[in-house]
Amino acid sequence: MEQISVVVADDVEQTRQDISRLLYFEDDISVVGEAATGEEAIEVVKEVKPDVVLMDINMPGMDGIQATEEITSHFSGTAIIIISIQGEQEYLKKAMMAGAREYLIKPFSGDDVASTIRQVAKVKRSYSFGQAIGSAEIEKKSQAKVVTLFSGKGGTGKSLAATNLSIVLGRSFKVALVDLDMQFGDISLMLGLNSKRNLEHLLEEEIIDWDVLQGYLLHHLSGIQVMPGLGSVEHNEKIERNLIEKLVNCLKEHFDYLILDLTTGFNETNLFALECADVIVQMVTPDLLSLKSAISSQRLFEALGNGHKVLTLENFAGRNGAFKQQMVEKTLEQTVVASIPYDEKTVLTAVNKGVPPTLVRSSNALNQAFEKLAETVAGKAVPDKSGKGLIRKIFSF
Ligand SMILES: Nc1ncnc2c1ncn2[C@@H]1O[C@H](COP(=O)(O)OP(=O)(O)OP(=O)(O)O)[C@@H](O)[C@H]1O
Ligand SMILES: [Mg+2]
Known part of the structure; x- marks a missing residue:
């Protein structure tokens, strides 16, 4: 025994x-x-x-x-x-x-x-790789489904969506959330996590394998694992595609889902993340500039042969002066898979406290939108297998 x-x-x-x-x-x-x-x-x-x-x-x-x-x-x-x-x-x-x-x-x-x-x-x-080595699970090298959050414009809510999508999927699956925003990665902050080691330190590692990566992954109380981004912007140019490729390929073998949060636009890291994604969640906000940029991005996805991977996620729905969802869909010629309502108070408080809305079970419109997104990404409803778990226990005090 x-x-x-x-x-x-x-x-x-x-x-x-x-x-x-x-x-x-x-x-x-x-x-x-x-x-x-x-x-x-x-x-x-x-x-x-x-x-x-x-x-x-x-x-x-x-x-x-x-x-x-x-x-x-x-x-x-x-x-x-x-x-x-x-x-x-x-x-x-x-x-x-x-x-x-x-x-x-x-x-x-x-x-x-x-x-x-x-x-x-x-x-x-x-x-744990060490314990599982040789087991059937490792031998068949299970590969995570890779989901990339993208938008051509900044501040559309990619990081908010990445964290909450991860938490909802994490109720049933093994999920790693990777902060690939090489400018101002905020994922750790949004989850109330402190990271001492991040991508910058990974540069100094001779080999990048599961044993090494386990020392970098932060365990969030929702059950998901988080790979923190850069500690500072100065070194972002040192993070090359080769490093990201090793990181993503290694993590893929140990999780069901890998959620990649990106910086805005098309740079080398993002192009790799889009290429290796099974699903690209394109964030749009219901305004002219965001829709214009989404149309340009969609053209590029098609040209790169990635058009079929794209799911359109709307954020800031119902904001004063915003277009209606039908208008967004008609303009983009895409179905909006989920629509996140504009809710300044809830979102801002959640971000400032480092407690994403989906950590607290609720049937509010915000949580429902993330649950619908997770359902679409998973191709089925995501049952809550965590039972009366830690989170509910903590927040029911
Ligand atoms: N549905 C929403 N309702 C109200 N505020 C929101 C909503 N979604 C996002 N925000 C606010 O918008 C800001 C940007 O969100 P977030 O950081 O998730 O966007 P991003 O696309 O990751 O930004 P960046 O391009 O800088 O990485 C945050 O301050 C957040 O509080
Ligand atoms: Mg972000």
Whole structure:
């Protein structure tokens, strides 16, 4: 039986002992280390490289949130489960943003802790190349469906659509969202994620393979994985097509969907992303300039032999003075697959808080539009397999 190794980090010795006792009779789970502070937790993880850490939030010195951030950014093979007491919800949300996978409220039963450990270890393994090597899944090298968000004009809502499409697809599929905006990539910010390593650091890697990329992917609390863009604009010219090609080809083997968020227009990276896409989502806004640019882009897609991949997504629908959807469709001679309403308050708050609207389940028009887009991209309805998952639990506080 494959063993799941666990480290327990809590400043109260009695709690550490209680948890070890709860897990003592689980044949497939072994407690391999303990820590009383955040610093100690990092040291123990460095030493024993456990599958899972049960992490308390309030500890003297470095707290559980900082320790979670350190561990998830340096030891991608270790998953964190936060253990907290009722009333620490604000911290809890922060810990999830720092990369924790699940949480348990103290006191919890042996069954609760064991099943949560098994669940995060299972997800971790399904993403882990090392564990899966040789398995049928890797042998047949599953290839992700690549979806590219594009528009000829800036500020049409590509990044907003890329993040929300990823989250909706992520309810049923393994999704990686890749920030390929070489000018001002905003994806991490929009998802409330902190990235220490990004595309710039990838330039220094000798080889780019799944083992290396796992150290770069950020785990978002929705379950999707995110490849952050550039840390600064200065180095964008160093990111060559060759690097993007290696990155995309490697990620394709490990996910069901790869969502690529692009900068505006046609540059070398974008041309590659459009070429390798199975679906190109062209964002348009219902105004003359956007439609004019969409018509020019469509001509270029046709000339490049990519015309058949294009889905038209409308944003800013219903904005003052905007064209009606029928007018947009008639002008472009395309069907609009989904129409995102103009909703300044909701969108701006979501962006500023780093909490995309689809993270919170709701039947509002904004969420419905992203669900319809996901359904069209997937070719079928995207059922919610996440059950009463993490997100709903967090936001139902
Ligand atoms: N449906 C909407 N309602 C209101 N505001 C929106 C909507 N969609 C996007 N916005 C706002 O428009 C701005 C641009 O959105 P976003 O960054 O997603 O566009 P983009 O196409 O990725 O931009 P860029 O070309 O700079 O990459 C954001 O400030 C966002 O808050
Ligand atoms: Mg953008």
